[in-house]
Amino acid sequence: MRKPRIAILGATGVVGREITKITEELGIEYESIKFLSSARSAGSKITFKGQEYTVEEAKPEVFDNVDIVMASAGGSTSKLFAPEIVKRGGLIIDNSSAFRMEEEVPLVIAGVNDEDLKKHKGIIANPNCSTSQLMLVLEPLKRFGIKRLIVSTYQAVSGAGLAAINELRDDTIANLEGKPFENKCFKKPISFNVIPQIDVFCENGYTKEEMKVVNETRKILHLDENTKISCTAARVPVFNGHSEAVDIEFEKNITPDEVREILKNAYGVKVIDNPENYEYPTTRDASGVDPVFVGRIRKNLAFNNGISLWCVADNLRIGAALNTVRICKRVIEMGLF
């Protein structure tokens, strides 16, 4: 197995730092590695596997002799550099939404649709964080026929980057001290509040974030238009870890016990479901670890063959960095670079 020459683009950001950490955790083998940012952080130091690296400014020529780029530097940066990377024979695994819905770009959750990786033409997209955690839960249940899916998300501020994390902290302190605070990252104050808007509104009244869940779920699970999907996404004052209330109507009959059993054996999923003893997953259980946690599995009263469940995960890990590095690992194992 050939070892790739790797670059981490956006290495100084929230997701980039996680990618760096998980690259070490998953034991990714490489011939060389470099860390890239904008001019702002270029020159800063990153310690990786006990060795100090200087962060370089991303420019087209830094992608010479790079095989795999794990990118989390925003959509416009990815759009700028992806053609440069591909032109030089490299492969970009991109965290932004820039290419996700493009026909020839595989949109992949490792362990769910790895076969799609084989179709890549130099760009592989990592799904949106709220879509990502849901896919590991739905994939093993797909064989019962997903007829209707309704998702309500409760999303942490880390999903909006470093500035948003700081805004929750500073707004909370200002609020408790009775001082004024000007919110910049969010349209409304985030402390002690729930904001029913993530990203901008579309013509149909849904937000872009909500439509990402709808469209990306369909693409990853290869569901056709007969499966009806709806999502409401809210931002909550939690630092890290997204929660989702999920209602699924299946074609075939399926009981909560069957769902529990299937998910107990599913890749990347951990079931915590013993409500009598107050055992169900919360975001604090999920932050900093890999599994997608599922609990509150019950028969849904509004649908025929319906199941409701609660699902939480670390949005920076499975929702972004962990999946990126898992894809990188699969690409290396499958010899796709």
Ligand SMILES: NC(=O)c1ccc[n+]([C@@H]2O[C@H](COP(=O)([O-])OP(=O)(O)OC[C@H]3O[C@@H](n4cnc5c(N)ncnc54)[C@H](OP(=O)(O)O)[C@@H]3O)[C@@H](O)[C@H]2O)c1
């Ligand atoms: N946060 C999440 O949960 C999450 C989940 C899925 C996907 N994503 C996506 O991942 C990307 C990064 O998110 P984040 O939360 O990590 O943001 P962030 O904390 O603001 O970090 C952004 C990173 O991109 C770099 N960057 C910005 N402009 C650049 C440019 N022109 N050239 C090179 N590097 C540039 C920044 O470098 P400097 O330090 O020099 O500014 C920094 O390293 C976004 O596309 C976001 O949509 C985030």
